[in-house]
């Protein structure tokens with residue numbers, strides 16, 4: 527599909543439970559827009575079980591011009607991973623409890639505005655990461671936040687309140703872990719509270735760990751929050767939510783094209799919000815401009 531072209535055929539992957547938002551009217555709205563613009567459309571509703579295989583075979587069978595992920599960051603990551611290295615762009619209709627990548631891409635958070643992307647948009651290429659053979663499009667990390675993500679996904683309660691509650695409980699007893707990090711241009715050895723492998727900028731919660739990150743510059747950042755006194759926690763939190771974390775004396779950033787993280791303590795990790803267990807060595811490489819994404823037409827145009 528060419529830039530600005532109205533697509534002929536679209537696949538919509540809808541996560542019915544994402545964000546605890548009722549999406550029954552949404553299919554109707556999408557149908558109206560597609561029919562108005564002469565677009566062929568297919569819906570796939572996720573079940574939470576073997577969705578990747580089902581979506582992959584729908585893509586092979588229907589050969590859509592683009593695939594829209596309708597849900598939160600989890601849905602976007604699953605769909606995006608299937609499109610890396612292909613000519614098929616990823617569209618996002620943000621409807622999850624965390625919509626981090628869509629915010630970093632300046633996709634409207636208002637559903638009606640986001641739905642306009644179906645027929646009016648530009649297509650751009652963004653970088654993705656390969657982490658021990660698994661794709662990462664957004665943010666992955668080791669340490670404190672990964673532990674909270676794991677506890678949250680093991681638990682029954684969803685939503686930002688549950689996440690904040692787990693974070694507060696874990697924070698009281700969490701001790702920074704030792705890491706050795708070798709990138710293509712520098713080396714870090716020491717303790718860190720949190721090690722974020724950042725292709726993008728902010729988590730779905732709006733905590734911006736990598737304010738200066740650029741999604742298509744052929745580089746990624748390893749953002750470290752080093753050991754800090756407990757009394758400094760509120761200041762760090764404030765900086766995370768005011769796009770100024772780089773000013774904290776407890777942070778450090780490594781910008782690179784590839785890196786090996788020696789996770790000596792086998793600390794838990796997540797990739798784009800999904801807990802993973804890799805053992806000691808975590809190898810990260812950038813895949814420049816490997817994913818096409820559908821974006822709003824810039825205002826200047």
Ligand SMILES: Nc1ncnc2c1ncn2[C@@H]1O[C@H](COP(=O)(O)OP(=O)(O)OP(=O)(O)O)[C@@H](O)[C@H]1O
Pocket residue numbers: 541542543544545546572573574575597598599600601602621622623624625684685
């Ligand atoms: N029909 C379904 N029933 C239950 N779980 C599902 C279903 N479809 C997808 N899922 C699960 O939903 C998760 C992705 O949700 P997503 O991140 O898009 O929305 P969210 O509201 O932001 O999610 P979260 O609950 O993680 O905050 C995946 O773990 C996936 O397995």
